[in-house]
Amino acid sequence: MSYGPAANAAIAKQLIELFPDGAELDADGQLLVGGCRLSELAESFGTPLYVVDERSLRDRAQRFRDALSERWPNSRVVFASKAFPCAAVLRLFAGEGLGFDVAGGGELAIALAAGVDPATVVLHGNAKTEDELRMAVEAGVGTVVIDNHDDVDRLERLAPDGQHVLIRYLPDVRPDTHEAISTGQAGSKFGLARGDALAAIARVRTSGRLVLDGLHVHIGSQILDTEPFARAVAAVAELGKFDVYDLGGGVGARYTYAERPPTVERWIDVLTEAARAHLPADARLMVEPGRRLVARSGVTLYRVTTVKRGEPTFVAVDGGMGDNLDVALYGQRFEATVVDRVGGGAPVELVGRHCESGDRLVSGVALRDPQPGDVVAMPVTGAYCYTMANNYNGALRPPVVFCAGGDARLVVRRETHADLLARTLEPQLL
Numbered sequence: 404m405s406y407g408p409a410a411n412a413a414i415a416k417q418l419i420e421l422f423p424d425g426a427e428l429d430a431d432g433q434l435l436v437g438g439c440r441l442s443e444l445a446e447s448f449g450t451p452l453y454v455v456d457e458r459s460l461r462d463r464a465q466r467f468r469d470a471l472s473e474r475w476p477n478s479r480v481v482f483a484s485k486a487f488p489c490a491a492v493l494r495l496f497a498g499e500g501l502g503f504d505v506a507g508g509g510e511l512a513i514a515l516a517a518g519v520d521p522a523t524v525v526l527h528g529n530a531k532t533e534d535e536l537r538m539a540v541e542a543g544v545g546t547v548v549i550d551n552h553d554d555v556d557r558l559e560r561l562a563p564d565g566q567h568v569l570i571r572y573l574p575d576v577r578p579d580t581h582e583a584i585s586t587g588q589a590g591s592k593f594g595l596a597r598g599d600a601l602a603a604i605a606r607v608r609t610s611g612r613l614v615l616d617g618l619h620v621h622i623g624s625q626i627l628d629t630e631p632f633a634r635a636v637a638a639v640a641e642l643g644k645f646d647v648y649d650l651g652g653g654v655g656a657r658y659t660y661a662e663r664p665p666t667v668e669r670w671i672d673v674l675t676e677a678a679r680a681h682l683p684a685d686a687r688l689m690v691e692p693g694r695r696l697v698a699r700s701g702v703t704l705y706r707v708t709t710v711k712r713g714e715p716t717f718v719a720v721d722g723g724m725g726d727n728l729d730v731a732l733y734g735q736r737f738e739a740t741v742v743d744r745v746g747g748g749a750p751v752e753l754v755g756r757h758c759e760s761g762d763r764l765v766s767g768v769a770l771r772d773p774q775p776g777d778v779v780a781m782p783v784t785g786a787y788c789y790t791m792a793n794n795y796n797g798a799l800r801p802p803v804v805f806c807a808g809g810d811a812r813l814v815v816r817r818e819t820h821a822d823l824l825a826r827t828l829e830p831q832l833l
């Protein structure tokens with residue numbers, strides 16, 4: 404398939420809309436993010452490479468923060484750090500006044516290393532260990548979310564007097580998203596259903612040690628419809644009146660041309676309207692977005708290693724499911740482009756380097772005249788890609804580069820073969 408220059412330009416425009424705000428084509432047709440030429444970033448830092456547009460991250464944080472505080476002043480936006488557990492990202496968000504959701508000791512360690520105020524940290528987890536709870540209370544974590552009765556037992560033993568807690572309610576709301584990232588339906592492993600939640604509430608209320616601030620609810624991730632969020636707020640109200648409600652995250656990001664998630668403001672409208680209808684007017688609200696705060700600020704760069712022409716044509720790159728598990732785990736669709744020939748071209752199978760046929764980054768994506776050595780960019784990879792990077796086939800986890808105003812700085816270095824072997828104790832060859 405080949406298009407004329409006007410059609411290519413139209414396709415390029417549509418594609419650039421998936422990249423961070425401010426992404427544009429240079430006079431010679433090269434794609435720029437944060438003012439940096441992507442081809443030059445690939446040259447300087449190597450590939451695969453996670454590129455983050457710093458201004459876009461900041462803008463997104465401000466947008467969530469302002470949207471919530473304008474509609475519900477007694478509130479806080481908490482970044483679900485699992486979406487991009489990188490100290491530089493957390494530090495930037497802390498500077499914008501966000502709090503942090505950490506799921507376990509590792510994410511807490513990252514948050515503390517980033518210098519965030521522990522009082523703004525919310526500790527989650529359906530299987531928190533005693534060590535993790537001890538670490539959290541010793542660090543002065545502001546809020547612990549109780550997911551089960553064993554959390555109450557452990558906190559009664561470990562927590563200092565006056566430890567603030569929320570109880571995670573399982574509201575029996577099933578959003579329309581991939582099953583693996585749906586968490587609000589009956590039968591989910593997360594939270595406590597009505598009877599158990601009421602028992603935990605009664606128990607914590609009589610605790611001399613724990614202070615029950617309120618309830619938490621989170622129904623899942625990559626949710627494109629707003630209606631289930633309103634239902635979850637109504638459901639949580641049935642458990643009584645509390646001072647604090649953490650309404651979770653889950654609002655979806657736009658990965659493809661077809662997807663139309665709600666705007667940030669629309670999502671906050673739905674939550675706060677439901678809160679006005681069902682929750683006490685003086686309650687403190689928290690929301691916990693992860694994906695939507697970071698997804699579109701990130702771009703992954705790969706270098707094409709080989710093009711196998713035929714039916715179909717395979718364009719293989721030097722990364723894959725080692726740096727992006729979203730495709731294999733949830734069937735997430737992405738788009739992609741060659742960075743200096745944006746728009747147009749014939750559909751190809753963009754595949755990774757790993758030893759599985761399922762290692763297919765994008766199926767049927769149009770790339771214009773792909774050649775070995777080309778740099779390919781995949782937009783909307785800021786969420787959960789860095790998170791789930793792994794060493795499959797000995798892949799070295801990619802670095803993270805922040806770009807702003809034409810300058811690029813490395814905030815996470817590339818893994819090395821020495822890193823790969825660093826934990827190996829046997830055989831005694833090292």
Ligand SMILES: Cc1ncc(COP(=O)(O)O)c(C=O)c1O
Pocket residue numbers: 483485486504527621623624625651652653654691692693694695
């Ligand atoms: C408790 C909790 N809060 C918030 C989030 C963030 O969800 P998302 O990244 O979809 O906004 C998650 C992730 O699923 C979660 O488990």
